[in-house]
Amino acid sequence: MTNPKNLNLLLSGVIVIIAGIVYGGHPTYIMPELLGFEVVDLELKNMLRAVMGIYMGVGLFWILGSYKTKLWYGATLSNMLFMGGISFGRIISTIFDGVSPLFTPALFLELIFFGWGFYNLKKYTEIE
Known part of the structure; x- marks a missing residue:
């Protein structure tokens, strides 16, 4: 990974994998501590662990795209769409629900990663 264009994918991949582990690693403990709600239903546990799987999968794809030239364009495009989509959702939530002290820093990071992508x-219009 000698090209600085790959740093976006590498950093966001690692961050999203960590976020996925936080969401789904041990939801019955983490969610009450972090977000203040209990996770007791099997379906909610399943949903949070599925989100973990999605985050780990796309994060791994971005990390692979930072090392494998043939994956770079697709990984960068999916990264940009993911970061743009999640930041759009957070902006909508901010407008309708109010400012979240916990997730506002995440919103700014997601916007930075979106712009960087x-x-x-x-x-880098050509695949090198």
Whole structure:
């Protein structure tokens, strides 16, 4: 990974994998501590662990894309769409639900990663 364009994928991949582990690793303990709600229903546990799986899968794809040239474009595009989509959802929540002290820093990071991915797609138009 000698090209700085790969840093976006590597960093966001690691961060999203960690976030996935936080969401689904031990939801009956983490969610009450972190977000203040109990996770007792089997369906909610299943949903949080499925989110963990999605986050781990896309995070791994981004990390692979940072090392494998043939995956870079698709990984960067999916990263940009993921970060843009999640930040859009957080903006909608901020408008309708109010400012979240816990997730506002995440919103800014997601917007940065979205912009960084957009910049990289514009700057590196050819797959190297």
